[in-house]
Amino acid sequence: MPELRKSPILKRWVIISTERGKRPIDFKVTREEIHGGFCPFCEGNESKTPPEVLAYRDPTTKPNSPGWTVRVVPNKFPALQIEGDLNKHGDGIYDMMQGIGAHEVIIESPDHETNIQYLSNDHIGSIFWAIRERMLDLKKDSRFRYILVFKNWGKEAGASLAHSHMQIIATPIIPKRVIEEMDGAKAHYDLKERCIFCDIINQELKDKKRVVHQNEHFIAFSPFAARFPFETWVLPLKHISVYETTDVELLPSLVDIMKTVLLKLDKTLLKPPFNFIIHTSPCNGGDLPYYHWHIEIIPKLTKIAGFEWGSGFYINPTSPEDAAEELRNAKITNEDLMNLKETEKETM
Amino acid sequence: MPELRKSPILKRWVIISTERGKRPIDFKVTREEIHGGFCPFCEGNESKTPPEVLAYRDPTTKPNSPGWTVRVVPNKFPALQIEGDLNKHGDGIYDMMQGIGAHEVIIESPDHETNIQYLSNDHIGSIFWAIRERMLDLKKDSRFRYILVFKNWGKEAGASLAHSHMQIIATPIIPKRVIEEMDGAKAHYDLKERCIFCDIINQELKDKKRVVHQNEHFIAFSPFAARFPFETWVLPLKHISVYETTDVELLPSLVDIMKTVLLKLDKTLLKPPFNFIIHTSPCNGGDLPYYHWHIEIIPKLTKIAGFEWGSGFYINPTSPEDAAEELRNAKITNEDLMNLKETEKETM
Numbered sequence: 001m002p003e004l005r006k007s008p009i010l011k012r013w014v015i016i017s018t019e020r021g022k023r024p025i026d027f028k029v030t031r032e033e034i035h036g037g038f039c040p041f042c043e044g045n046e047s048k049t050p051p052e053v054l055a056y057r058d059p060t061t062k063p064n065s066p067g068w069t070v071r072v073v074p075n076k077f078p079a080l081q082i083e084g085d086l087n088k089h090g091d092g093i094y095d096m097m098q099g100i101g102a103h104e105v106i107i108e109s110p111d112h113e114t115n116i117q118y119l120s121n122d123h124i125g126s127i128f129w130a131i132r133e134r135m136l137d138l139k140k141d142s143r144f145r146y147i148l149v150f151k152n153w154g155k156e157a158g159a160s161l162a163h164s165h166m167q168i169i170a171t172p173i174i175p176k177r178v179i180e181e182m183d184g185a186k187a188h189y190d191l192k193e194r195c196i197f198c199d200i201i202n203q204e205l206k207d208k209k210r211v212v213h214q215n216e217h218f219i220a221f222s223p224f225a226a227r228f229p230f231e232t233w234v235l236p237l238k239h240i241s242v243y244e245t246t247d248v249e250l251l252p253s254l255v256d257i258m259k260t261v262l263l264k265l266d267k268t269l270l271k272p273p274f275n276f277i278i279h280t281s282p283c284n285g286g287d288l289p290y291y292h293w294h295i296e297i298i299p300k301l302t303k304i305a306g307f308e309w310g311s312g313f314y315i316n317p318t319s320p321e322d323a324a325e326e327l328r329n330a331k332i333t334n335e336d337l338m339n340l341k342e343t344e345k346e347t348m
Numbered sequence: 349m350p351e352l353r354k355s356p357i358l359k360r361w362v363i364i365s366t367e368r369g370k371r372p373i374d375f376k377v378t379r380e381e382i383h384g385g386f387c388p389f390c391e392g393n394e395s396k397t398p399p400e401v402l403a404y405r406d407p408t409t410k411p412n413s414p415g416w417t418v419r420v421v422p423n424k425f426p427a428l429q430i431e432g433d434l435n436k437h438g439d440g441i442y443d444m445m446q447g448i449g450a451h452e453v454i455i456e457s458p459d460h461e462t463n464i465q466y467l468s469n470d471h472i473g474s475i476f477w478a479i480r481e482r483m484l485d486l487k488k489d490s491r492f493r494y495i496l497v498f499k500n501w502g503k504e505a506g507a508s509l510a511h512s513h514m515q516i517i518a519t520p521i522i523p524k525r526v527i528e529e530m531d532g533a534k535a536h537y538d539l540k541e542r543c544i545f546c547d548i549i550n551q552e553l554k555d556k557k558r559v560v561h562q563n564e565h566f567i568a569f570s571p572f573a574a575r576f577p578f579e580t581w582v583l584p585l586k587h588i589s590v591y592e593t594t595d596v597e598l599l600p601s602l603v604d605i606m607k608t609v610l611l612k613l614d615k616t617l618l619k620p621p622f623n624f625i626i627h628t629s630p631c632n633g634g635d636l637p638y639y640h641w642h643i644e645i646i647p648k649l650t651k652i653a654g655f656e657w658g659s660g661f662y663i664n665p666t667s668p669e670d671a672a673e674e675l676r677n678a679k680i681t682n683e684d685l686m687n688l689k690e691t692e693k694e695t696m
Contacts, residue, residue, distance in 0.1 A: 009529055014573040015661065015662065018665065152653040180358055184357040188357075203440045206440075223355070224356070225361070225362040305498070305505060306506065306625050307496060309498075315363045317365055
């Protein structure tokens with residue numbers, strides 16, 4: 001059973017997940033990034049994952065068989081386990097609880113050689129809809145306080161499998177980073193009675209210099225205090241605090257902006273490894289006047305080193321204004337949409 | 349001039365250091381980790397660095413020439429610049445100031461092929477003494493609020509040069525991570541009138557299972573809520589809040605424990621890339637009853653991915669108790685002290 005432990009100084013929680021436990025020698029293997037030839041996410045290998053919890057598939061096909069376009073399965077090596085009680089307890093100065101939670105994988109497509117931004121708009125839309133469906137279902141479990149959805153692509157960004165996928169982790173506590181974001185946004189609201197994200201959107205629309213792309217319902221920009229080169233945030237223009245309450249009418253705009261930004265990053269940075277993370281409100285918070293859901297996209301171009309670990313601040317060698325200009329100017333051609341395979345092979 | 353920018357939501361500062369500015373194509377080079385053959389830190393190449401601010405050298409030799417054992421120079425590509433005023437200002441919702449600070453490099457030895465833990469005890473002692481001298485000097489500058497000392501070793505840990513070195517960055521604000529640590533420690537002191545680090549040391553000495561090494565004046569242990577596999581903390585047993593006020597009599601114990609722990613990590617994990625960071629009190633704080641300086645050592649074995657970026661909590665696949673046992677059992681032989689060169693070539 002994984003264990004959640006709390007740092008007595010920083011109040012930061014850590015998952016000690018010894019089921020994924022590694023012997024020292026295993027880390028050498030990780031460092032050398034050995035990828036086997038077999039992929040459990042490919043069509044035809046459905047029996048190699050735990051049974052699907054959601055799939056969009058041809059209605060004539062059976063669960064856990066070929067015929068799907070998007071498939072969600074529990075993680076075979078979950079960081080947190082679904083069965084059990086939290087059993088909060090202490091040991092002297094230390095606090096801990098059992099590592100209860102959910103850990104699922106969204107397999108974005110049966111095709112091993114593609115990535116989300118190269119799929120059709122309808123297909124991308126169904127992935128973002130699947131996220132909504134899983135969030136609504138997981139939120140029924142009263143043990144969960146937060147649901148985190150993220151994508152790691154490329155080994156430098158932490159992906160252990162090359163086949164394009166996202167992950168969902170439901171946690172029994174609200175993560176520290178989320179609490180900080182909520183607290184910061186609430187402090188602004190308490191002072192001004194305005195959502196800070198709405199204020200930021202208004203300033204970015206006026207300044208224009210950090211805007212990467214905009215469409216009917218969404219904006220993408222380089223944040224003013226970007227930690228990383230080419231970090232890009234995507235937000236709904238309208239104030240919405242909870243991801244899964246977003247109107248279905250906004251879905252085509254979300255698909256357009258995510259596809260456009262990811263393709264522009266690929267073109268500008270030669271298909272970099274990247275992470276993106278959906279930032280949304282905690283479970284059971286309801287609609288919040290001070291929070292605004294968004295997606296943070298981080299191309300993995302620099303290494304985090306002692307300075308960042310020691311200080312919690314970041315050195316970014318590219319100004320957000322320069323990054324936004326490069327991305328605005330990147331024009332996507334049909335050729336850019338076609339040449340994934342060769343370059344992906346280089347990068348993975 | 350670099351710029352310090354504050355995140356309006358998280359109140360986290362970021363250094364936008366465009367002097368180190370990179371074009372998109374440069375990141376591809378970084379990802380491929382090209383190291384040139386020339387090393388500016390090697391003996392004989394002293395003219396390729398800015399003039400030294402401190403060196404321990406044969407008294408018959410001249411500054412910025414061969415004959416030194418430890419040499420401290422300003423970083424040729426500083427993240428923060430020493431000249432200028434802070435010029436704090438705003439732009440709508442955003443806050444910023446000029447990137448004033450110091451950024452120095454401690455070249456640990458003239459030998460390109462070694463690392464700190466393979467040097468003689470006297471040599472290691474002089475490195476830790478040089479840190480003290482530079483801290484005392486930098487603290488005379490009233491613009492600086494914090495002095496961060498850290499080491500990145502190996503490209504996965506963020507080192508851009510293979511020659512063993514440390515870095516010192518003096519910042520005009522107290523970094524967020526330091527404030528959080530101070531606040532957490534102070535909250536404990538306000539409640540119990542005891543230093544939380546002293547309490548942790550007492551519990552670790554009693555529990556024994558997370559202790560890696562102990563000598564007359566220092567203890568090394570795997571922290572209870574370790575973020576990373578084999579993360580190890582080194583603390584003086586006695587309560588001391590400011591690194592540079594540590595008695596010189598404690599220096600041999602510090603050298604012994606750092607050398608022992610780093611050699612044990614090398615033996616157990618096959619010379620992993622690593623960071624270590626000195627955590628000490630902010631400038632002008634004086635002796636604090638609630639804070640306790642220490643060194644956090646982080647072998648770089650796993651990748652930070654979307655989950656960590658999104659949540660601020662960490663998945664650690666190795667329990668701190670298992671890690672401590674492995675390190676306790678690692679016996680250092682004369683052979684371990686000799687075979688750096690071959691393995692280092694593999695790793696770098």
